[in-house]
Amino acid sequence: MDTITTVDPAAARLDGSYYQTWYPVCLAGEVLAGTLLGVDILDTRVIVYRDDTGRAVVQSAWCPHLGADLSQGTLVEGQVRCPYHHWRFDRGGACSHIPTGDRIPSAARIVTYPTAEAWGFIWLFNGTTAMFDPPRMPDATEADLDWAAHFRGIRSGPGEAALSNGVDFQHLRTLHGLNTTEPDEITVRDHEIEFRVEAAGYSQHGIISGMSTFAQHLTPAGRDLFMLFCGAPIDRTRRRSFFTVGIPRRVDRQDGGQDESQALENLGVFVERLLSEDEPILERMRLRRGTLVASDRHLARYFRYAKEFPRAVPPGI
Numbered sequence: 001m002d003t004i005t006t007v008d009p010a011a012a013r014l015d016g017s018y019y020q021t022w023y024p025v026c027l028a029g030e031v032l033a034g035t036l037l038g039v040d041i042l043d044t045r046v047i048v049y050r051d052d053t054g055r056a057v058v059q060s061a062w063c064p065h066l067g068a069d070l071s072q073g074t075l076v077e078g079q080v081r082c083p084y085h086h087w088r089f090d091r092g093g094a095c096s097h098i099p100t101g102d103r104i105p106s107a108a109r110i111v112t113y114p115t116a117e118a119w120g121f122i123w124l125f126n127g128t129t130a131m132f133d134p135p136r137m138p139d140a141t142e143a144d145l146d147w148a149a150h151f152r153g154i155r156s157g158p159g160e161a162a163l164s165n166g167v168d169f170q171h172l173r174t175l176h177g178l179n180t181t182e183p184d185e186i187t188v189r190d191h192e193i194e195f196r197v198e199a200a201g202y203s204q205h206g207i208i209s210g211m212s213t214f215a216q217h218l219t220p221a222g223r224d225l226f227m228l229f230c231g232a233p234i235d236r237t238r239r240r241s242f243f244t245v246g247i248p249r250r251v252d253r254q255d256g257g258q259d260e261s262q263a264l265e266n267l268g269v270f271v272e273r274l275l276s277e278d279e280p281i282l283e284r285m286r287l288r289r290g291t292l293v294a295s296d297r298h299l300a301r302y303f304r305y306a307k308e309f310p311r312a313v314p315p316g317i
Helices: 009-013 159-167 168-172 257-285 294-308
Strands: 024-025 037-041 044-050 055-058 075-076 079-081 096-097 116-118 121-125 144-157 190-197 200-210 211-217 225-233 238-248
Touching: 009 096, 024 037, 024 044, 024 225, 024 238, 037 225, 055 116, 055 225, 075 116, 144 225, 144 257, 159 190, 159 211, 159 225, 159 238, 159 294, 168 294, 190 294, 200 294, 225 257
Parallel strands: none
Antiparallel strands: 024 121, 037 044, 044 055, 075 079, 116 121, 144 238, 190 200, 200 211, 211 225, 225 238
16 A cells, blocks of 8 residues: 555644534533533633523624623623623624613624534534534434533643544554454545444444544443543643443333443443543644555545545634
């Protein structure tokens, strides 16, 4: 196989753009009724809150008047009130009230991002309109599983490299010591990569969604285990790391769910181990043009997918 050179992800960042994908903003449980949460993401800042129906809303945090941080404001009658001059903004982003009685300028708006709540996280899409659905778990809905979402922490290192682990089957054997195999083919679509592995006593169904999330359904020794890994850049050097673990929901519980709780805890410990093995390498990595070999064919296809993935400067930055 000829040498393959991959895209240098840093080169595409010089224009201030980020991938047009769904990014996890925070744990859903952090967003309480009647409160505003400020989060730094994509080299900007957003506010997160719940409207009167309980639906999550993500908007740009900078007041169009003088640039005050709206996360320091309050919710008044379901609308965001700036802490400085008390301009108010509705869930669509339009200014609805100026206390002085002045005519409201048409430019007095904040950006409302496409927003979703799934798998324990609040997500935003980098753009004014979502180009595809939020990330999914292979072979399961939220109602099918007992699951738990976790914030792993703030990490450094390229997110593209972390996401590539989903199809870097070699590193599962070399770094993690897992006895795994790899698929003959991976299916690459506009906004996701999907694969299946079938072997004696083991199967794996994995999906890379957009450029932020890898989810998989594993069946080692007949057990069904579900994992979703995701992250979002804070800026060019830092990112937030999250994960969700899940197991099939039992309808015939006899012990008040203690077995499920212990199984989820054990799965979480396993995922933490994998991440703790990856992170020291990812945080020191200089992801750049590299030389790949025949065994890297799926990894090479992932890098081409990443290179071709649409990017945009976040609205409201």
